């Protein structure tokens with residue numbers, strides 16, 4: 001992880017070493033915060049943040065679920081993201097806005113707690129390894145069930161809910177795999193510890209749908225890109241054995257981008273390497289995030305100065 005020079009905290013950039021929170025912070029004790037994960041890509045026209053507004057809108061929905069009032073509006077958060085990127089002079093980075101409750105009070109009751117916004121940025125390479133992006137990864141079904149929708153908000157990125165991901169991922173790594181797959185309470189495929197799931201069968205791309213899974217922004221983008229490529233897409237629930245017998249499986253996520261899965265529960269998937277549909281989608285995704293696909297230029301948000309210059313030109 002490439003650490004930043006500074007972190008944006010409540011309106012200003014603070015040197016990394018000083019960007020700390022009090023030990024009494026409510027969110028540290030109870031997981032009562034919400035966050036986003038966003039990527040900023042290097043493009044010919046400078047850094048571009050991928051689908052920034054959609055991510056901030058999801059952050060606002062997450063906060064609403066957790067009864068939190070973010071102290072900045074959409075424009076204020078967007079500005080904060082650009083201030084954080086500019087202060088660190090990133091060409092490309094990962095962006096993590098975090099809304100957290102501070103130290104004004106402890107005890108689970110969140111009423112009246114102070115709410116803060118921090119925007120962390122850092123250099124984050126391939127989430128599941130460079131080799132994983134090309135050759136595919138090995139995953140296992142977790143012994144842990146995905147948080148059910150009546151126990152945790154599942155469409156919100158709540159810090160505490162990620163204990164579910166942490167325990168599943170830790171187990172998978174300890175057992176020698178690259179990532180965990182979590183099932184829902186009925187045994188259907190939910191999602192990876194930090195990714196949505198797709199599989200290809202008989203030329204059809206299946207976007208796994210599950211009420212306990214996050215509505216991934218990468219997932220939605222991949223469905224659109226498949227449409228561009230003329231790949232038929234079906235959205236629906238899936239079982240483990242449908243995945244075992246699929247021609248291809250891959251994960252999607254902001255951090256993971258499009259990561260092929262070459263082995264699932266010790267079963268070789270397809271040819272045991274990245275499949276052709278996965279590769280086509282990876283290429284299309286790479287073009288889109290770099291602002292090289294005219295059809296999806298609106299997915300790339302450029303720094304405000306560049307936007308102004310463009311409007312005048």
Ligand code: PPE
Nearest residue numbers: 037193194195196214216217218253254255
């Ligand atoms: N499901 C989960 C549970 C999840 O955490 C993510 C993103 C997704 C699906 C994909 O959503 P989207 O990024 O909108 O396509 N996980 C973030 C955090 C990863 C981390 O280790 O931290 C991410 O990819 O940024």
